[in-house]
Amino acid sequence: MTLTLKQDDFFSNPSPRLPVAFVLDTSTSMGGRADYPAWVLKLATSLDGLLTIPAHLAQHGKPTAGWVPPINELQQGLGSFYNALLEDEIARWSVELCVVGCGRQVEILDDFGPIDQATVPALVADGPTPLGEAINVALDALEQRKALYQQAGLDYYQPWLVIMTDGQATDSLDRAELRIRELCKNKRITIFALGIGNDANLKELARVTPARPPLRLQGLRFQEFFQWLSASVEQVSASQPGETIKLDLSGIAAWGEL
Amino acid sequence: MNEQPTLTEHPENHEPSSPIRLGRWFGHARSVAGRSHDRTGAPCQDASRYFDGPDIAIAVIADGAGSRQHSQLGAQLAADCTLLWLQALSVHDIAAADEQLVTRVIYEAVRSQVVQAALAAGHEPDDYACTLGFVIAGGKRFIAANLGDGLIFGVGRETIELLTPPDRGEFANVTWFLTSPGSHTRWSIRSGDADLYAGFVLCTDGVGDTLWHRPTGRFAPALTQIVGWFSQTSATEVRDSINQTFLPMARQRTTDDCTIALICRTVFTLEHIEGFSLARQAEFLGIRKGNGLRNRLDTARNLRRETENESTHEPLPPNSMTERTAERHADYLRRMMRAND
Numbered sequence: 001m002t003l004t005l006k007q008d009d010f011f012s013n014p015s016p017r018l019p020v021a022f023v024l025d026t027s028t029s030m031g032g033r034a035d036y037p038a039w040v041l042k043l044a045t046s047l048d049g050l051l052t053i054p055a056h057l058a059q060h061g062k063p064t065a066g067w068v069p070p071i072n073e074l075q076q077g078l079g080s081f082y083n084a085l086l087e088d089e090i091a092r093w094s095v096e097l098c099v100v101g102c103g104r105q106v107e108i109l110d111d112f113g114p115i116d117q118a119t120v121p122a123l124v125a126d127g128p129t130p131l132g133e134a135i136n137v138a139l140d141a142l143e144q145r146k147a148l149y150q151q152a153g154l155d156y157y158q159p160w161l162v163i164m165t166d167g168q169a170t171d172s173l174d175r176a177e178l179r180i181r182e183l184c185k186n187k188r189i190t191i192f193a194l195g196i197g198n199d200a201n202l203k204e205l206a207r208v209t210p211a212r213p214p215l216r217l218q219g220l221r222f223q224e225f226f227q228w229l230s231a232s233v234e235q236v237s238a239s240q241p242g243e244t245i246k247l248d249l250s251g252i253a254a255w256g257e258l
Numbered sequence: 259m260n261e262q263p264t265l266t267e268h269p270e271n272h273e274p275s276s277p278i279r280l281g282r283w284f285g286h287a288r289s290v291a292g293r294s295h296d297r298t299g300a301p302c303q304d305a306s307r308y309f310d311g312p313d314i315a316i317a318v319i320a321d322g323a324g325s326r327q328h329s330q331l332g333a334q335l336a337a338d339c340t341l342l343w344l345q346a347l348s349v350h351d352i353a354a355a356d357e358q359l360v361t362r363v364i365y366e367a368v369r370s371q372v373v374q375a376a377l378a379a380g381h382e383p384d385d386y387a388c389t390l391g392f393v394i395a396g397g398k399r400f401i402a403a404n405l406g407d408g409l410i411f412g413v414g415r416e417t418i419e420l421l422t423p424p425d426r427g428e429f430a431n432v433t434w435f436l437t438s439p440g441s442h443t444r445w446s447i448r449s450g451d452a453d454l455y456a457g458f459v460l461c462t463d464g465v466g467d468t469l470w471h472r473p474t475g476r477f478a479p480a481l482t483q484i485v486g487w488f489s490q491t492s493a494t495e496v497r498d499s500i501n502q503t504f505l506p507m508a509r510q511r512t513t514d515d516c517t518i519a520l521i522c523r524t525v526f527t528l529e530h531i532e533g534f535s536l537a538r539q540a541e542f543l544g545i546r547k548g549n550g551l552r553n554r555l556d557t558a559r560n561l562r563r564e565t566e567n568e569s570t571h572e573p574l575p576p577n578s579m580t581e582r583t584a585e586r587h588a589d590y591l592r593r594m595m596r597a598n599d
Contacts, residue, residue, distance in 0.1 A: 010478050
């Protein structure tokens with residue numbers, strides 16, 4: 001007597017999903033003016049990128065040999081992050097990514113879907129920093145994804161929202177702040193906010209991350225940040241029901257500071 | 259995926275009316291560490307137990323909380339204690355018992371034991387957090403109860419029913435444990451006619467999601483097949499196939515620990531049993547091969563003679579067993595017949 005089962009005698013990939021949404025600052029400053037004095041940035045953003053700032057105004061932090069624009073570092077870090085998830089046998093079936101660009105246009109550069117079918121979006125630095133609008137778009141996308149999981153009967157982990165900016169919002173954060181406070185109060189979201197460079201306004205960023213203070217990236221250590229993030233995401237995707245994940249806070253020292 | 263399956267109608271289970279039909283329960287329970295444990299080396303945090311007899315069967319599952327340091331100890335202790343407490347029930351108890359009361363007694367007793375064990379070991383009770391689910395079937399009744407995100411299925415010859423659905427919060431890593439405050443209110447409890455089902459299958463959430471499609475309520479064909487296996491071949495072979503085929507396939511589909519516990523009832527006529535191999539005869543009749551098996555079969559034949567017109571049978575050859583031995587075998591066989599009342 002042979003007792004056998006076929007592959008389609010089971011339902012496949014019931015892995016709980018972990019939706020992760022990124023709000024990435026793709027404003028003009030990410031293209032190379034991250035080290036300009038604050039007043040230059042303020043002038044540039046207030047003029048909505050209409051004014052090309054003469055090079056002689058950049059009295060501080062002029063590009064030196066080998067200098068790479070932050071957007072390029074961010075692009076590389078994001079690519080590594082995608083690859084790390086893809087190579088993780090558990091996370092690849094669980095983690096789903098959405099990338100919202102926050103620049104001249106607020107747009108979803110990569111929408112949620114299986115990681116093995118995702119493409120790393122090309123980031124282009126241009127325009128102001130409509131952070132409020134971008135966060136709302138990301139929150140909407142997370143809500144829609146959760147609704148889809150519920151329709152499909154898929155379990156999911158508490159969604160993550162990662163916000164990265166090198167400046168400050170050029171629009172109102174009020175609505176995004178209200179929504180996030182409500183979500184955090186009910187423990188319905190995990191948020192990481194990261195300032196890039198000295199001109200990132202962490203005080204303002206703290207409005208949209210009430211549960212934990214925003215961090216400042218040390219230099220342009222995007223790779224280190226994304227390594228930490230992928231390890232944290234993989235940890236959650238491999239967690240069990242009832243498990244409260246304690247993030248590797250000591251690992252933050254490799255890339256961030258308060 | 260095929261249409262919702264039904265248990266394969268097995269000729270041995272539908273023999274025309276026969277004077278002696280013997281039934282018995284077979285069980286199995288197995289837990290294996292999930293793929294997410296491979297890289298960490300963490301132990302399997304699930305536990306499962308079973309008891310199977312001629313007229314009573316019990317299956318228990320417990321799923322230790324992944325975040326708790328010693329939850330595998332909690333799960334093992336909870337499963338052991340639950341099995342022991344349930345084994346105290348007789349067929350008559352099961353028939354008459356209030357399922358809410360049974361569950362409450364089990365809950366209080368097992369929870370107390372787990373909390374005491376944790377404190378005695380210098381741990382917090384919450385370190386032993388685990389879910390718990392059980393089914394006890396005896397005579398014509400069953401009681402199924404579940405706390406947490408495990409699943410209990412009743413598999414009938416024509417239908418499958420999710421007797422207790424998983425109890426989950428909004429997010430995947432949220433459920434209720436034995437040690438959670440107020441968890442006594444979270445039990446899902448069912449009881450009813452055991453004859454409606456050929457078997458009961460319990461599984462923790464990892465395996466459960468491969469067997470039940472929540473949005474449509476459909477059941478995976480594997481569920482019916484493994485229950486049907488017990489009618490087709492020896493329980494030993496079925497257990498091997500569950501361990502070597504079912505669980506590895508389920509494990510490919512989830513990263514979580516994988517646990518299945520099941521109890522299934524099989525019924526055969528004496529004529530069919532006489533056609534089995536000696537090993538399967540011994541397994542089915544609950545006795546070792548040799549004199550014991552021969553005496554039990556002879557006793558069964560005598561019982562058949564008692565229920566039939568003796569003139570239709572040739573006289574039985576003289577049997578050397580003592581009256582006391584014959585009565586012991588008869589008692590056991592009557593329990594098998596009672597399981598098939």
